[in-house]
Amino acid sequence: MFGGTDQRGWPIMRGRLFHGRRDMRFRDASEMDRRWGGPTVLPVLFSIVVAVVILGPALGRGVVLAYDMVWSPDARLTPFATGIGTPAPRAVPSDALAWLAGLVLTPALAQKFMLVAVLVVASTGVVALLRHVVPDAGPVACSLAALAGVWNPFVSEHLVVGQWTVLLGYALLPWALRAAHRSVLGGEGRHELVLVLGAAGLGGVNTVLLVAAGGCAVLLAALATDVRRSAASLVLASVTVAAVSAVWALPALAAGAGVSSGGVSAFTPTADTPLGVWGSLVSGGGFWNAAAHPVQRDVPLVALTAGLLSVAAFVGFGVALRRTRHGLLMAPVIVGVGVVALSVLPFTGGVWAWLVTDVPGGGALRDSHKFLAAWVVATSVGVGVMVDGVRRRADSALAGVVSVVVLGLVVLLSSHIAWGVGGRLDAVQVPQGYRTAAADLTALPRGEVGLLPWNQYRRYEWNASRISLTLAPRIVGQRVLFDDSLPLRSGVVDGEDPRAAAVSQRISEGIAPVDAVRAAGVRYVAAELRTRLPVDQAGVRASGRVVVDRPDLLVVEVDDGAAGQAPEASWNVVGWTVTLLTMSLLALSAAVSRKSRRLLASLLRSPP
Structure with missing residues (x-):
């Protein structure tokens, strides 16, 4: 009559587990799996x-x-x-x-x-x-x-x-x-x-x-x-x-990265x-x-x-x-x-x-x-x-x-979630010109890149003008200094990078973005184009030696030999070592x- 007991001592009878009034049928895993196929x-x-x-x-x-x-x-x-x-x-x-x-x-x-x-x-x-x-x-x-x-x-x-x-x-x-x-x-x-x-x-x-x-x-x-x-x-x-x-x-x-009090309510x-x-x-x-x-x-x-x-x-x-x-x-x-x-x-x-x-x-x-x-x-x-x-x-x-x-x-x-959340998620082909320009910038001598337009979000024309973060830091094999603040309808939430905040402060004081980025000590200034955001191409070209010039990305070397501020990477190395x-x-x-x-x-x- 009984099929033995499970590990907790509950009796099993012909595939049924009895514990008080609880009847848990098909307790036997093999029988349940056969039922499922x-x-x-x-x-x-x-x-x-x-x-x-x-x-x-x-x-x-x-x-x-x-x-x-x-x-x-x-x-x-x-x-x-x-x-x-x-x-x-x-x-x-x-x-x-x-x-x-x-x-x-x-x-x-x-x-x-x-x-x-x-x-x-x-x-x-x-x-x-x-x-x-x-x-x-x-x-x-x-x-x-x-x-x-x-x-x-x-x-x-x-x-x-x-x-x-x-x-x-x-x-x-x-x-x-x-x-x-x-x-x-x-x-x-x-x-x-x-x-x-x-x-x-x-x-x-x-x-x-x-x-x-x-x-x-x-x-x-x-x-x-x-x-x-x-x-x-x-x-x-x-x-x-x-x-x-x-x-x-x-x-x-180690960096003491903090969050501004103004950004708490926004989230x-x-x-x-x-x-x-x-x-x-x-x-x-x-x-x-x-x-x-x-x-x-x-x-x-x-x-x-x-x-x-x-x-x-x-x-x-x-x-x-x-x-x-x-x-x-x-x-x-x-x-x-x-x-x-x-x-x-x-x-x-x-x-x-x-x-x-x-x-x-x-x-x-x-x-x-x-x-x-x-x-x-x-x-x-x-x-x-x-x-x-x-x-x-x-x-x-x-x-x-x-x-x-x-x-x-x-x-x-929740029918809206079907087919790319109503088409809001769609795969696109990144232009080959942008990819080639990013590879060219990666191959240049090591140096920090200041990114324009000074806003971390983009509406790339080739991405149907959808809102997205800038692609540059993830495709360019150089350190990239960019605006990490978050623009919202309720205002701008401060970022966590003090150097980026200093650039934003200079721009707010009326300094041209290319000059504000250059003052941060970068070696290159890169301007992403076709983003539906304004950028002074003439000013970027005049700020240094043009090293990459393509329809989607313009890069100038503004300070020959300068490598920007070297990062403090010791804790980064320790962290990667422990995690790996x-x-x-x-x-x-x-x-x-x-x-x-x-x-x-x-x-x-x-x-x-």
């Missing part, structure tokens, strides 16, 4: 199809240049990609990862692979977490949870502004929550958590923050019930996070629906940049329906945690929502400003909206829980109707460990 194939295939539908034209020829996502069409390891001369190296090591992937796949293919991989990892991660909470969740429930995990405003708004590293953190978060919880229960969770944290290190500060906050929240909550096991996992996770973060954390802390969540800030946040929206807000969310019925669906899904998630005694997984949601609330509530504004501007490293918290990721993961899992619950309690016809209704709601409420050593050890561990091979073979299986 394999533990990974169906979720991964479905997730790939959804990812292709979302990205659409972004998968065409060329690279996508959209706001913060600027991808060089040529694989070149630039000083910017390594963080040299950058007070707060936010693009480290993600830009170096892009360069390395570009060497293997070509840069254009590497970007497509990264974008598809992020979406696939996110949706399959939601499925893995759902099957951790509800081990015998059916294929329809898992498919709808996978869809909800990527077909939502949180993903669409971050895609529009090109924050793929934030989305990488969001994608790895459910895996980290699952691993952290498994490490508390026993099994291979601790090893899995270290590998997930190592993967998060590839994305840099935002990726690590999201993944570490979620995983550590579970471990901290577990201290109350199992101090020894959870404390050991917490120490191991903390050491891993510190090691993979050294590449950007050490240079930033707080804002309403993208008629329901206000909190009503927008509930359904996964509320991103601080209004340019990313979907127009359809202005419709009251859409906003209200999206909010109600999210609330219902979260309730379902909470009920599932209570029934399966997985309540620790609620801790990351509480932490994430708490951080968002701290930045939004009026009576906590002073505390939030102090954290961001005065606490060392607090500037990484400035964009608080990213911490909504845990809530979105929970509601996505909750969608699967709701559908699975109906399947258990209703006849097949009613369950089918409910599944179709939920599918329709998920798709229609850690990544190498993790990769070696993953390659030779039997635990890693078993983990790879059972990523989507229910926990032992």
Whole structure:
């Protein structure tokens, strides 16, 4: 009658696990996998199809240049990609990862692979977490949870502004929550958590923050019930996070890079629906940049329906945690929502400003909206829980109707995300003239480049005049001095580079931009053309010896033999050494460990 007991001593009877009143059918992993037709194939295939539908034209020829996502069409390891001369190296090591992937796949293919991989990892991660909470969740429930995990405003708004590293953190978060919880229960969770944290290190500060906050929240909550096991996992996770973060954390802390108090309020969540800030946040929206807000969310019925669906899904998630005694997984949601609330509530504004501007490293918290990721993961899992619950309690016809209704709601409420977020993401071919000019500038004798127009954002004519960061620092193999301030509708947010701030100050005093940049001690002045921004070409030509002259890029040498101010790279070298050593050890561990091979073979299986 009985089929033995599981590792926690719960009796298994003919594929059914009895623990009190809880009937968890198909507990046997092999039976569940046969029902699915394999533990990974169906979720991964479905997730790939959804990812292709979302990205659409972004998968065409060329690279996508959209706001913060600027991808060089040529694989070149630039000083910017390594963080040299950058007070707060936010693009480290993600830009170096892009360069390395570009060497293997070509840069254009590497970007497509990264974008598809992020979406696939996110949706399959939601499925893995759902099957951790509800081990015998059916294929329809898992498919709808996978869809909800990527077909939502949180993903669409971050895609529009090109924050793929934030989305990488969001994608790895459910895996980290699952691993952290498994490490508390026993099994291979601790090893899995270290590998997930190592993967998060590839994305840099935002990726690590999201993944570490979620995983550590579970471990901290577990201290109350199992101090020894959870404390050991917490120490191991903390050491891993510190090691993979050294590449950007050490240079930033050594440089004392800070955030101006004027920029704190500009990055707080804002309403993208008629329901206000909190009503927008509930359904996964509320991103601080209004340019990313979907127009359809202005419709009251859409906003209200999206909010109600999210609330219902979260309730379902909470009920599932209570029934399966997985309540620790609620801790990351509480932490994430708490951080968002701290930045939004009026009576906590002073505390939030102090954290961001005065606490060392607090500037990484400035964009608080990213911490909504845990809530979105929970509601996505909750969608699967709701559908699975109906399947258990209703006849097949009613369950089918409910599944179709939920599918329709998920798709229609965020239909704007389809096909490159309504065409806002589109691959383009960077002109060969620009690429050749960048290569010519790279080949010149070493020297710092002052970049004009003095604004870090561009509307390249060959990019359909879409807004994007300047491509120059990521394609030119020289140090580039550029304006790192952020122009917003509400005003200009100060940057973090004091030398760039000095150039901006000179320009504000009436000095010509080319003279202001030249006074910073650069060797070259480069003017990007065809950007829909004004630039005094005659003044640039007259300022020195023309060394590159092409329709898209004009470069003059303004001070023969001067190399600009040499960067202080000691902490940069130390950071890279620590992080590369850690990544190498993790990769070696993953390659030779039997635990890693078993983990790879059972990523989507229910926990032992």
